[in-house]
Amino acid sequence: MTKTRRFNLTESQMPRQWYNIMADMPNKPLPPLHPGTKQPIGPEDLAAIFPMELIKQEVATDRYIDIPEEVLEIYKIWRPTPLVRAYNLEKYLDTPAKIYYKNESVSPAGSHKPNTAVPQAYYNYKAGVKKMTTETGAGQWGSALAFATQHFNIDLKVFMVKISYNQKPYRKSMMNLWGAEVVPSPSNLTDSGRAILAKSPDSPGSLGIAISEAVEMAAKDPGTNYSLGSVLNHVLLHQTIIGLEALKQMEMADAYPDVVFGCFGGGSNFGGISFPFLGENFRNGNKTRVVAVEPASCPKLTRGQFHYDFGDTVGLTPLLPMYTLGHNFVPASIHAGGLRYHGAGAIVSQLLKDNLIEAMSVKQNETFKAGMIFAKTEGIIPAPETSHAIAAVIREAEQAKKEGKAKTILFNFSGHGIIDLAAYDKYFEGKLEDHEVTDAEIAESVKELQQLV
Amino acid sequence: MTKTRRFNLTESQMPRQWYNIMADMPNKPLPPLHPGTKQPIGPEDLAAIFPMELIKQEVATDRYIDIPEEVLEIYKIWRPTPLVRAYNLEKYLDTPAKIYYKNESVSPAGSHKPNTAVPQAYYNYKAGVKKMTTETGAGQWGSALAFATQHFNIDLKVFMVKISYNQKPYRKSMMNLWGAEVVPSPSNLTDSGRAILAKSPDSPGSLGIAISEAVEMAAKDPGTNYSLGSVLNHVLLHQTIIGLEALKQMEMADAYPDVVFGCFGGGSNFGGISFPFLGENFRNGNKTRVVAVEPASCPKLTRGQFHYDFGDTVGLTPLLPMYTLGHNFVPASIHAGGLRYHGAGAIVSQLLKDNLIEAMSVKQNETFKAGMIFAKTEGIIPAPETSHAIAAVIREAEQAKKEGKAKTILFNFSGHGIIDLAAYDKYFEGKLEDHEVTDAEIAESVKELQQLV
Secondary structure, eight states: OOSOOEEOOOGGGSOSEEEOGGGTOSSOOOOOBOTTTOSBOOHHHHTTTSOHHHHHHHHOOOSEEEOOHHHHHHHTTTOSOOEEEOHHHHHHHTOSOEEEEEEGGGSTTSBSTHHHHHHHHHHHHHTTOOEEEEEESSSHHHHHHHHHHHHTTOEEEEEEEHHHHHHOHHHHHHHHHTTOEEEEESOSSSHHHHHHHHHOTTOOOOHHHHHHHHHHHHHHOTTEEEOOSSSSHHHHHHHTHHHHHHHHHHHHTTOOOSEEEEEOSSSHHHHHHHHHHHHHHHHHOOOOEEEEEEETTSOHHHHSEEEEEESSSSSOSOEEEEEESOTTOOOOOOSOGGGOOSOOOHHHHHHHHTTSSEEEEEOHHHHHHHHHHHHHHHSOOBOHHHHHHHHHHHHHHHHHHHHTOOOEEEEEEOBBOGGGHHHHHHHHTTOOOOOOOOHHHHHHHHGGGGGTO | OOSOOEEOOOGGGSOSEEEOGGGTOSSOOOOOBOTTTOSBOOHHHHTTTSOHHHHHHHHOOOSEEEOOHHHHHHHTTTOSOOEEEOHHHHHHHTOSOEEEEEEGGGSTTSBSTHHHHHHHHHHHHHTTOOEEEEEESSSHHHHHHHHHHHHTTOEEEEEEEHHHHHHOHHHHHHHHHTTOEEEEESOSSSHHHHHHHHHOTTOOOOHHHHHHHHHHHHHHOTTEEEOOSSSSHHHHHHHTHHHHHHHHHHHHTTOOOSEEEEEOSSSHHHHHHHHHHHHHHHHHOOOOEEEEEEETTSOHHHHSEEEEEESSSSSOSOEEEEEESOTTOOOOOOSOGGGOOSOOOHHHHHHHHTTSSEEEEEOHHHHHHHHHHHHHHTSOOBOHHHHHHHHHHHHHHHHHHHHTOOOEEEEEEOBBOGGGHHHHHHHHTTOOOOOOOOHHHHHHHHGGGGGTO
8 A cells, every 4th residue: 555556636636727739839730721712711711610719729829728617517527537657567567667647538438538528518508509510430529529518408410430330339329328319421411421322322431421421511500510529729728638637646646757658540639648748848848758659550640741631531621731641541440440530630740740749650459469458457448549559658668678767658548448348359369450551552542632732 | 616526535545444244233144054954054164165264254243354455456446436426416306415426337347346356356366266256147247356366367267147148248358358268157067057958958047047057166176266246244345345435535525424325236335335334323323324226126125035045046055044035036137137136145134124224126217217317417327237226316316305305315336337338228219128026926936935944
């Protein structure tokens, strides 16, 4: 009982402001462009689908932004979340490294996603919005937003990638339980969906298509707004409560990270854990390394191009400056559905371009092995997405052992894998593939970018 | 932010002893009997399947029993657990009642079960045991024990009720992930299983049959021990850490419960939350009501007989003094698999016989409605078992509203229902049955009891 394992903040110690890295990053991200005019978009271009408060946050440069009282009250359902010292994992790896993780799996939806779902629902509610749309892949984001919207009596329609809709019924049940309507995408409800179905009636769907459907429906109905679970600046802003809490908790633990890891899909859990530590780097000259971990099968950060691209497949969003594999890139069907996205958020992309963060990729079987080790040692079963970060942490801890260095590692435990157990079965049966993209595939997929801007 | 929602203890505030209600209850439970001689059994009768430390705890009368340091270290993976004020539920019910719940769903296995799985695995490990067996219904207990045994390098074989084995693959995956072997029961591995299969080759299995198989295998192999997840005194002892923490946390909340609710299967989560409060009743004259909530389809406490009966179906266990529906009683297939057990633990049975606790029953649809309300208001999706306690709490809170009384209610949130979402689907589709047992069925089922002692 001498060693403290979990560092808990009291509710009154919970941060009351989000951290906006735009205030401190050396080069600001390039502006989003209107795909027709190729000119920077203004607030009015987004007003059809987002409430003004979120549009303001998208371009805000204040260092701190107040978290509304009503949002804090709902955060208290699961926040502050624990920071945990992974003694058992350290022992198993026989490493001199000190490993800490921020456990975001304790939220109602089982991941970090409600951190932004709640404020997004709140700002829409304050703007009088009664109906919202969104997309979801495996269901993590859709269930988080369903949890959030029902608190504010907003009707939610979720376009769920069809293959997941059929294969992962539990997330659909969760969304239904929280009052959302779930539609398999591509659907007949939108022009985008109908166009895809006309070409390929058996399309399994993709995140990019589902985004197109959700955006289209919101854009066409003045009473309906849209919500995105990653990529955008305001989404990452809301997620910084993870890192802000972790900063306080590392202090409680009398430690400070030499390196911070987060898995990477669009950037929301990664930005959430790392931006506050990057802020310390920028303002105070700290030298914490920050590493984004992506799947080898969807390597936009490590092998993509820095270019303007659409956020969706059909091309309904503004053009965003990002590391991308091209908006028509179809990632292999790995189990980490939340990481199967062609692009990266504008802030993260700029930071990577400026060499202020690092990126690496790992293959699927290595991530499941890491997840299994974590479940056996630390007790919690990680989501396949989260296991990407864990795989990187294990590599780092093994390196620390080789070097005999007692470095301090922090990572974000972004979600649990209790609804992903079938994927673990496949791992144990040796049936998981290690997809890797060829150079030719990437070259083909990024060709379209040259025509955009 | 003025209202505190969660009351967290620090790790150093975690209790270091379990509470043994045997020290304080007015009438001790009757002794278990040998089914052949009808005489009280001695420690040697249990030594074939339990380590001596657990046998000692089964009959101990000390008020407090030390929790081993190694067990405390593993408890720290998820303990202390939060005590939560259910403000959102109170608001929804518009009740003057103050509702608190102890959240045991935060454990690796998602329920209170690891509280006893870990010490049971530990004492077996200390006794040099390398192999263990157990049974599981829907899989909550089996996954908890798998989590525990792998920490001590003990091989575990779990006999899982066949219908659940086929219908609930996620719990099986979880057990496999933690290194356990899972066998559908009835199986061909035991005489008990073979006898059942000879009579009914398509038997869906039952908890009673699975216990018979697990006990038989342990009894026949000197190197193998058996573990039970409820009913027995030492199991309930280990679970008292729930109520001991809650006592401290209610003090932090500056409150004390007028009534404590727990759902009831064999008694482990119920005893865990309530015994420390009953101890206060017995020693200090407090008057907290303690209420066990069972399914209307398996009503041993409210409609069973107080009598000696077997703990399993085949009749391999000692005869235990209990409220029972008869060991051949087959409960309807409700989704709360953990409450589908014919009997009740000896201590709880004695307390009920002495009118020191209360019991009530609820029907399935009422429990799912309660679970849905809880998921919508408090955010966490309850296990169907837990929803029995919630249904009772809602009734009590509505009564408090009628009476205009600001009574304080505490209940144990024994587990989450994330792997039970298919059951919620059925509830929403209106497909859940409200099974209730007839008097004739009970009369038929308890007939066999007269022949036992």
